[in-house]
Structure formats: C-alpha cells, structure tokens
Amino acid sequence: MAIKVRIPAVIARGKVGSDTVELAAGDLKELLNGLEVLYPGVKKSICDDSGKLNRFVNVYVNDEDIRFLGGDQYRFQDGDEVLLIPSIAGG
Amino acid sequence: MSYVKGLRCRECGKAYAVAPRVVCDCLAPLEVVYDVEGWKKTLTRQKIESRAPNMWRYREMFPLDGEPVCSRWVGFTPLVEAPRLAEALGARKLWIKNDAVNSPTLSFKDRVVAVAINKAIEFGFKTVACASTGNLANSVAAHAAAAGLDAYVFIPEDLEEAKILGSAVYGAKLIKIRGNYDQVNRLCSQIANDYGWGFVNVNLRAFYGEGSKSLAYEVAEQLGWRLPPAIVVPMAGGSLITRVGKAFQEFIEIGLVQPAPFKLIGAQATGCSPITSAVKRGTPEYEPQKPSTIARSLAIGNPADGYYAARSIMTSGGAGEDVTDDEIVDGMKLLAETEGIFGETAAGVTIAVTRKLLQHGKISRDDETVLCVTGNGLKTLDALEGKLDLGVSIRPRIEEFEALVARAEQPAAANVG
Numbered sequence: 001m002a003i004k005v006r007i008p009a010v011i012a013r014g015k016v017g018s019d020t021v022e023l024a025a026g027d028l029k030e031l032l033n034g035l036e037v038l039y040p041g042v043k044k045s046i047c048d049d050s051g052k053l054n055r056f057v058n059v060y061v062n063d064e065d066i067r068f069l070g071g072d073q074y075r076f077q078d079g080d081e082v083l084l085i086p087s088i089a090g091g
Numbered sequence: 092m093s094y095v096k097g098l099r100c101r102e103c104g105k106a107y108a109v110a111p112r113v114v115c116d117c118l119a120p121l122e123v124v125y126d127v128e129g130w131k132k133t134l135t136r137q138k139i140e141s142r143a144p145n146m147w148r149y150r151e152m153f154p155l156d157g158e159p160v161c162s163r164w165v166g167f168t169p170l171v172e173a174p175r176l177a178e179a180l181g182a183r184k185l186w187i188k189n190d191a192v193n194s195p196t197l198s199f200k201d202r203v204v205a206v207a208i209n210k211a212i213e214f215g216f217k218t219v220a221c222a223s224t225g226n227l228a229n230s231v232a233a234h235a236a237a238a239g240l241d242a243y244v245f246i247p248e249d250l251e252e253a254k255i256l257g258s259a260v261y262g263a264k265l266i267k268i269r270g271n272y273d274q275v276n277r278l279c280s281q282i283a284n285d286y287g288w289g290f291v292n293v294n295l296r297a298f299y300g301e302g303s304k305s306l307a308y309e310v311a312e313q314l315g316w317r318l319p320p321a322i323v324v325p326m327a328g329g330s331l332i333t334r335v336g337k338a339f340q341e342f343i344e345i346g347l348v349q350p351a352p353f354k355l356i357g358a359q360a361t362g363c364s365p366i367t368s369a370v371k372r373g374t375p376e377y378e379p380q381k382p383s384t385i386a387r388s389l390a391i392g393n394p395a396d397g398y399y400a401a402r403s404i405m406t407s408g409g410a411g412e413d414v415t416d417d418e419i420v421d422g423m424k425l426l427a428e429t430e431g432i433f434g435e436t437a438a439g440v441t442i443a444v445t446r447k448l449l450q451h452g453k454i455s456r457d458d459e460t461v462l463c464v465t466g467n468g469l470k471t472l473d474a475l476e477g478k479l480d481l482g483v484s485i486r487p488r489i490e491e492f493e494a495l496v497a498r499a500e501q502p503a504a505a506n507v508g
Contacts, residue, residue: 009284010116045117055376055398056102056119060277065393067379086118087395088222088280088293 001026003080007035011042011084028059028072031082056087093156096124098297101399109154111214111294113283120395121297123154130345136316139347146202146305152341153206153305154298156213161238162205166305168193170313170461175429180446184459186319187426188310190466191434196233196257197467198226198388198435199306199331206302207291208234216289217241222279223292224272224327224388225254226466231291232263243288245275251387253470271382273393300396303331307338310461311348318342320458321354321409323445325437325465326366327389329400332357335463336403354409356454357400358444360384360436361413366397366404370411375401385416385474386436388466410453414443420478422446423468433468441465 005021012019021038025031032053036043047053052072059066060083066074076082098107100115101122107115115121134151142148146166147159169189177185190199204227211219220243221231228244235242242263246255247270259265268275283293291299311318318339324332336355342348359367362384369377377397382390394400404411414422422442427433434441441462448454468475485491 006281008114008118010114010118054102054118056114056395058277058393063274065273065379068381083277083281085277085280086114086120087393088113088276088296 001076001078001080003031003076003078003082005031005035005082005084007039007084008086011035011039011046025076027075028053028066031076058085058087059083060085093154094126094129094151095154095156096126098122099124109156111216111289112297113280113294123297123301125152125154127341127344130341134345134347136312136347139312146205146302146309149305149308152301152308152338154301155206155209159205159209160212162201162208162234164194165201165205166193167309170310171430171432173430173462176426176442176462179425179429180449181456182445182449182454182460183457185445186310186314186459186461187430187432188306188461188463189432190306191432191438191464191468195237196226196229197470198230199303199463199465200226200230201234202305203227203299203302204230204234204291207231207289207295207299208238208240210295210298211240211289211291212238214289214295216287218243218286218288219291220279220283220288221245221291221293222272222276224390225250225257225470226388227292228258228263228265229254229470232258232261235263236261245279247271247275251471251473253472254387257470272391273379273382276391276393276395300330300334303334304338304341306331306463307335308342311339311342314461316348318348318351318353319461320352321356321454321460323356323358323441323448323454323460323462325386325389325440325463326357326359326400326411327391327394327437329357329366329394329396329398331463331465333396333399333403336407353407354454354458355404355407356409356444356448356460357404357411358440359411359413360386360389360419360440361415362386363390363392364413365392365394366400367411367413369397369401370404373405375399375405377401384419385471386419386440387471388435388437389440410448412444412448412451412453414440414447418443418447420474423475424478426464427468432464434464435466435468435471436474437466438464438468439474
C-alpha cells in the first residue's frame with residue numbers, strides 16, 4: 001500500500017517543520033519499519049523495546065486517530081494520509 | 092536569579108538547555124529541572140508572606156530567568172470555607188479555591204499564561220499563540236495585549252460565544268477550526284515551530300505548565316502552611332492535577348510544610364472521561380474518547396498529560412470520578428445557591444464529583460477537602476439555558492405585586508393553618 005506519512009521535525013532532523021514521505025506499508029508496524037529505513041535509529045527513539053510506538057506519540061489516518069480505527073490492527077488503504085505527532089498538553 | 096538548571100525529558104531523561112522546544116527527540120514531553128537546594132536556602136515562609144498577594148510571591152519556583160516584567164497581578168485568589176456546601180453534601184469541612192475570580196480573565200489559566208508570556212518575552216518572541224478550549228484563549232489574548240505582543244488563538248469553531256468574544260475583545264487574531272479541541276491541538280502541534288511564534292501550550296509548554304503550581308502553593312499557604320487531606324481538581328489535559336501534586340511535594344521537600352498525605356481527586360464529565368476511566372480500570376494508560384459534554388473547557392478526548400494525571404491520582408491514594416451533564420448543572424446551581432460562587436461548567440463537574448465520591452465513601456466525610464473552581468460561570472451561560480427559574484413579569488402596579496406575593500405565600504399559610 002502506498003501511503004503518505006507526515007513526520008515531526010525532530011525526526012526529519014535539520015529540516016524546517018514537518019516533512020512528508022511516501023512509503024509502502026500495510027499497517028503501523030510496517031510503517032515504523034519503513035521509517036527506520038529512511039531515518040536509521042528512529043524506532044529506538046519513538047518505540048519501546050517490543051517495537052510498539054510510545055504512548056506519547058499519536059497517529060492519525062486521514063484525520064482520524066488510529067486508535068479509533070483499530071490501532072495496530074488497522075490495514076492502510078492506498079493513498080491514506082498518515083500523521084505522526086507528539087501528544088501536546090491541553091488548554 | 093534563576094533556579095532553573097535546564098530541561099529534561101520526562102521519559103528518557105535526556106537533558107536540554109533552556110529554549111523553546113516542543114518535545115524530546117523521542118517525542119516525549121519535557122520538564123523543568125530546578126535547583127532544589129537553592130530553593131531550600133532562599134525560601135522561607137516569612138519571606139513569602141512579606142511579598143505582595145499574587146502568584147509571584149513564589150517567583151523562585153517558576154522557570155523564569157529574571158523578575159516577571161508583565162502579568163504581575165495574577166493569582167492569590169480566595170480560599171473560602173464553604174460551610175453551607177459542606178452541610179448540603181454531608182461533609183465536615185470543605186474549602187473552595189476560587190479561581191473564578193482570578194485576574195485578569197477569570198480562570199486558572201491566567202496562572203499558566205503569566206509564566207508563558209514572561210518566558211515568551213525572555214525568549215524574544217513578538218507573537219504568542221495557543222490551542223484552546225476557550226479559557227486559555229481568553230487569557231493569552233488578554234496577557235498578550237497587556238504585554239504589547241501579537242496573539243493568535245486557535246479554537247474550535249463552535250465554542251461558547253462568551254469565550255469567542257472574550258478573546259476577540261483584546262484584539263487577538265482568532266483562528267476558528269471546524270473540529271474539536273483535539274483537532275485544533277493537532278494542527279497547532281504541526282505548525283508550532285514554523286512561524287517563530289511562542290505557542291504557550293506547545294513549544295513553551297514545559298514552562299507554561301509550571302504556572303499551575305501556584306494554585307497549590309496558595310492553598311497550602313492559605314490553610315496556614317499545611318496540605319489538605321484531599322483536593323478535587325477538574326481535568327481536561329491532565330496538567331493541573333499533575334502540577335498540584337508536584338507543588339505539594341515541592342513544598343514538603345523544601346520544608347515549607349510538614350509532610351502529610353494528600354489525596355488527589357480527579358473530576359471529569361462522563362461525556363469526556365478518558366482519565367477517570369483509566370483510574371477506575373486501575374491503570375494510567377488511558378484510551379482516547381470523542382468528547383460530548385456541556386463542560387467544554389474539559390472536552391479533551393486525548394489528554395496529553397492523561398497518563399501523568401492518572402498516575403498522580405493513583406499514587407496519592409486518591410480517586411477519579413465522572414458525572415453527567417445534568418449532574419454538572421446541578422453542581423453549578425448548588426455551588427451558587429450555597430456559597431454564592433458562580434463557577435463555570437467545570438466547577439459543576441468538581442462539585443458533582445465531590446458529591447458522588449462522598450456518597451460512595453471515596454472521599455471521607457471527615458477529611459477536610461479543597462474543591463478547585465477553575466473558571467467563571469459567566470463564560471458558560473449557555474449551559475444554564477432553560478435550567479433556572481427566571482421569575483415572572485408584572486406591570487409596575489402595587490396590586491399586581493401583592494397578588495404575586497399572596498400566591499407565593501399561599502403554601503406557607505396553608506402549612507401554618
């Protein structure tokens with residue numbers, strides 16, 4: 001599945017603002033593996049030892065929190081736009 | 092002089108210099124590290140008591156480099172004993188920490204914004220911004236105006252009118268998002284670093300959140316330098332209750348109060364209760380929700396500090412509880428009718444949760460309990476639409492008034508007879 005992934009600046013490193021990459025990934029696990037290829041070391045930073053994304057990172061698929069879509073179990077559709085962003089305090 | 096040593100990741104512990112920053116490289120939030128020994132040497136009850144009655148009497152405990160240059164008259168709101176409310180709820184002693192009269196914008200958010208605006212000025216920002224459910228927008232708009240900074244406030248489009256007008260009046264630029272707060276927040280976290288703005292709750296959040304501690308410092312001082320056995324705090328993003336716990340610990344650590352157990356009680360609306368649901372399940376890992384409640388200021392379905400809030404509650408031996416919209420309105424009315432304090436919907440949540448937990452025995456009737464009223468009822472009038480007795484109209488004639496009084500007295504007269 002070809003999906004568009006927008007990642008936080010701290011992952012893109014050195015670039016201004018968020019960055020967008022295109023990836024082939026069927027689910028969240030494959031997405032994280034794909035990101036690791038592009039940004040070596042990123043999984044160590046944003047995932048726990050079992051490879052699960054840290055709880056303070058939110059994932060949105062076409063504007064919807066992936067947790068409302070089945071989380072790890074969600075299968076990406078062709079053309080899905082995915083956002084990876086840190087959880088930010090309230091107000 | 093500053094008592095800040097630097098920033099540190101709350102998860103991996105990585106250290107950073109003091110600078111505007113959204114998150115750690117691991118995407119976890121950052122916290123301020125203080126020189127606690129320095130606090131111990133310099134801070135005494137006497138020194139604090141000699142200062143003006145505002146939150147800056149604890150100025151060393153906030154993350155500024157210098158003295159505050161604006162937003163000086165914030166905080167030190169009344170802590171009032173609430174005997175009539177206590178009687179109505181069957182508690183021995185209750186106190187209200189009344190931030191409905193905080194200055195200048197009538198909510199506890201003035202505390203966090205006072206720190207954020209001063210920090211924004213120290214960092215050299217000319218523009219400040221925020222993502223808000225309303226109260227924060229009002230506060231950022233007002234403090235920015237007074238400091239001569241430009242302000243952009245990002246709010247859900249369908250916010251209460253009072254909160255929209257109450258931001259626009261200060262000349263802030265409003266960006267109304269067609270979506271809920273969580274969506275507003277998401278947008279802000281994506282753009283926070285792109286425009287050279289100080290986003291108070293995004294790239295200034297590590298500093299901003301610290302302002303909340305002032306509420307708890309004041310409660311401890313106003314109780315005569317002691318901690319309350321229990322304190323009920325409404326929860327949205329979960330930052331306030333976490334900071335209340337932190338502030339009490341800091342006071343213990345530097346010896347300003349005697350160590351004593353305190354229970355943190357978290358209050359939410361049933362229509363948006365990710366944190367209290369987690370506490371009830373016995374875990375700090377919360378599940379996000381899609382908010383649907385009249386308590387708009389608490390309508391954060393994906394609370395960034397939810398994990399820390401739930402953990403603080405559980406470690407303190409406290410509890411979390413949520414209440415329905417009807418219970419919230421009843422809570423607002425009860426507070427107003429017993430203590431003459433008109434709190435916003437979030438205050439209704441606090442009162443109703445206190446009532447429920449007293450009934451369930453999770454708050455002891457004998458425990459002196461502080462209830463945090465964090466916002467003003469005049470900002471959430473919509474919630475009371477159709478819920479109050481608004482009286483009757485008569486012509487300005489004595490006989491019409493006498494007829495009215497006679498009607499009102501009839502049942503009483505019947506009783507006497």
